[in-house]
Amino acid sequence: MTEILLSEGEKCYLIHGVNDNFRIDGRSCWDRREIDLETNLLASCVGSAQIRSVNCSVLVGIKMSLVPPDPGRPGKGKVEFYADVSANADPLFEGRGGSAMVGEIVSFFEDSFKDCSIYDCLMVVEGKSVWCLSIDILILEVGSKASLYDLCSLAVKAALHETRLPKVYVNPDTMEIEIPDDPFDVISLDVSQVPLFVTVTRIGNNYIIDPTQEEEASSISSLLFSINDCGTLLHSKKLGFGSLHSEPIKELIPKISQVSLELHNFIKSKVSTN
Known part of the structure; x- marks a missing residue:
């Protein structure tokens, strides 16, 4: 994610192309670059x-523990997110540069998972014991920031699957509570x-997905959406400092939902079904 400096002529060329x-x-x-997915890489994780994807790489590992539930959610488990960025990902992230x-x-x-049904799968004894999933996200390589959010979510969902x-x-x-010694006596999670x-980036008066670093350097700002596999928008956030108008964004929502469904189907096609 090293800063890319473009001349006004180069920016104009990018905008006219978009x-x-x-x-x-x-x-x-609305085309995304090729994505490569591998699962079950870490023996120490469940x-x-x-x-x-091109110059982005994200590794996710999930660990578990039995803990008491939160007092206000006695029948729901816990999910905790942690993230870190490798200093080798980019010189900008040396020390605490990526914090x-x-x-x-x-x-x-955390905001996108607030009402996720996965918490119901983690209840063991209501009011007494639940599973807590610790999800560690390690960013190994960074291209554009807009693409990074999308790839992190793909890695998290694949690891949960x-x-x-x-x-x-x-x-x-x-x-x-008794936990059997049989390593095959296990259950999977409902990750539906x-x-x-899905991040959409504004270039001129148009929007694109999965921007290159040069395109991101030419953008005004981006919008980040979290979407479930029914195409329902759950949460959104603006990235960058440029202004955005609401009417063009409303027109984009059906297309954004379609892009998310394609990503959900990509995960389903790549992960194991047993």
Whole structure:
């Protein structure tokens, strides 16, 4: 994510190309670059996934623990998000250079997961014990910031899809919890309502997805949406300092929902179904 400096002529060339629905790498405004997904990479985690796309790479690992539920949510489990960025991802992130960015990522995940049905899957004994999933997001390589949010959400959902929790048996007399030693006596999670993120970036008077670094340097600002697999918008956030008008954005919502459904289907096609 090293800062790209473009001349006014280069920016004008990019903007005119987007106006004609033809970008500098040959894509149309709503085309995404190829995405590579690998799962179950970390033996120490109950679920893991790595996403790569051009010059972006994100690794997610999930660990579990049994904890008491929150007093106000006795029948729901917990999900905690953590994020970090490798100093090797970009010179800008040496020391604490990436702390603001990872803070934004964690905050958006927390807001987007508030009403997710996955919390219901994590209840063990109501009011006494629930599963807590610790989701660690490690950013290994950064291209454009707008693309990074989307890839983080893909890696998180793929890792959750592959997560297997041990079956828990509760003694009805003592209410003591027993966890079997059989590594195959496990359950999977219902991730159908886990959202994915779609970022649209304004170039001139038009919007694109998955911008290159040069396109991001030419943009006014971006809009980040979290969307479930029904195409419902759950949460949104503005990135950047440029102004945006509401009417063009309303017209984009059906297209944004369609893009999200394509991403949800991509995850379904790539992860295991057992």
